Amino acid sequence: MYKIGIVGGGIIGCAIAYFLGKLGESSIILFEKSYLSSGATGRCGGGIRQQWSSRENVRLAKRSVKFFERFEEELGVDIEYRQGGYLLLAFNEKEVEQFERNVQMQRNEGLNVEVLTKREVKKRYPFINTNGLKMATFCQKDGHANPHKATFAFANAAKDFGIKIYTREEVLDIQKERGNYRIITNKGEYICEVLVNAAGPWSKEIGKMMGVELPTESFRHQIFVTEPVEYFFPFMAISFSKNFYMRQTLHGNFIMGQGDKDEKPGINRNVTFRFEKEMAKKMVFFFPFLNELRVLRHWSGEYNMSPDAQPILGAKGNFFYAVGFSGHGFMLAPAVGEAIAELILFGKTLHSDISHLNLDRFKGKLEIERNVV
Ligand SMILES: Cc1cc2nc3c(=O)[nH]c(=O)nc-3n(C[C@H](O)[C@H](O)[C@H](O)COP(=O)(O)OP(=O)(O)OC[C@H]3O[C@@H](n4cnc5c(N)ncnc54)[C@H](O)[C@@H]3O)c2cc1C
Known part of the structure; x- marks a missing residue:
């Protein structure tokens, strides 16, 4: 019992x-x-991010980040946690309006979020292709872990x-x-x-x-990782309208994924060549330095959606x-x-x-x- x-x-x-x-x-x-x-x-x-559109998610994420910050101290394990920030990229006017609303709410919740113009993004991250970008937001306290x-x-x-x-x-x-x-x-x-x-x-x-x-309902999400290169990309980049996220691990590999609105509910752990092709093409456009890299491994998991x-x-x-x-x-x-x-x-x-x-x-x-x- x-x-x-x-x-x-x-x-x-x-x-x-x-x-x-x-x-x-x-x-x-x-x-x-x-x-x-x-x-x-x-x-x-x-990825570990506090920049959400719903207050509930912001609050839970903030509370979690407080814990991640002392994870190693409390549990004695290095989980490769880094607060390299999260860069949220807006590519259309609707998204800009949504981001502005979000930032207002996030700041009211005590989150330190920067609003960046296209010019500022270009200056700070010259290795990103800002073609079509309207603006971005950045929170340094966001990050990632293993x-x-x-x-x-x-x-x-x-x-x-x-x-x-x-x-x-x-x-x-x-x-x-x-x-x-x-x-x-x-x-x-x-x-x-x-x-x-x-x-x-x-x-x-x-x-x-x-x-x-x-x-x-559970939906398949595919994701892949490239071979490692020198570590220079400490933040996570994400776009909701262009449908991607990407980060570099501390070992140098780039991990990236996208959603697929055509997925049917259920458990499906197969991977598709279509994903690899679409993902690679899109990501090389926004992050041209990826062009030289080879994909090492590709897998899938589930989003359990509410x-x-x-x-x-x-x-x-x-x-x-x-x-x-x-x-x-x-x-x-x-x-x-x-x-x-x-x-x-x-x-x-x-x-x-x-x-x-x-x-x-x-x-x-x-x-x-x-x-x-
Ligand atoms: C490609 C991809 C990228 C993602 N990226 C992020 C990200 O960057 N940041 C983030 O926060 N989240 C991300 N997520 C979401 C995140 O992975 C999940 O929300 C989270 O892992 C859910 O954890 P969980 O413990 O609820 O589920 P799980 O990790 O799935 O654990 C549930 C466990 O229950 C076990 N189980 C089920 N049924 C039974 C049973 N009958 N008997 C015994 N055991 C059972 C399963 O085997 C499983 O191990 C991503 C997900 C995917 C697929």
């Missing part, structure tokens, strides 16, 4: 386990059907608190039993008082086992959910892990207000997050 069962060994499940342990709870069992960070987390771009290292750091620290983490153990069914949950896996059966759905791309299936309809592209966080009784991260779950994990742990143990959150992010919001008018690729 355990107090808490967690389904999912991605960054979210491992962060929740860590914060529960930190708050003194160790009667916890986490199930991961494959290896830790095998889901969306280990396939992601590692998602595998972050997940393993949370998981290992959770284990040090006495939390059980079982990999290669798939949750097949969950049954309610006298106020508790019976978790049936491919290896055995366990009883828990509380259950947490941190199953990422499989969030809907776990919800169904509990009789809770989660409005999430209808408004904001995470779905909350509980129905003793069933807690942290799902629907819509392409930004890695960066939000510290704030979300902390908030869900507090919600489970205290019945309320102490540091982040997530009350607008629960399932009830889908009964009303939605505020769609615009800053998503």
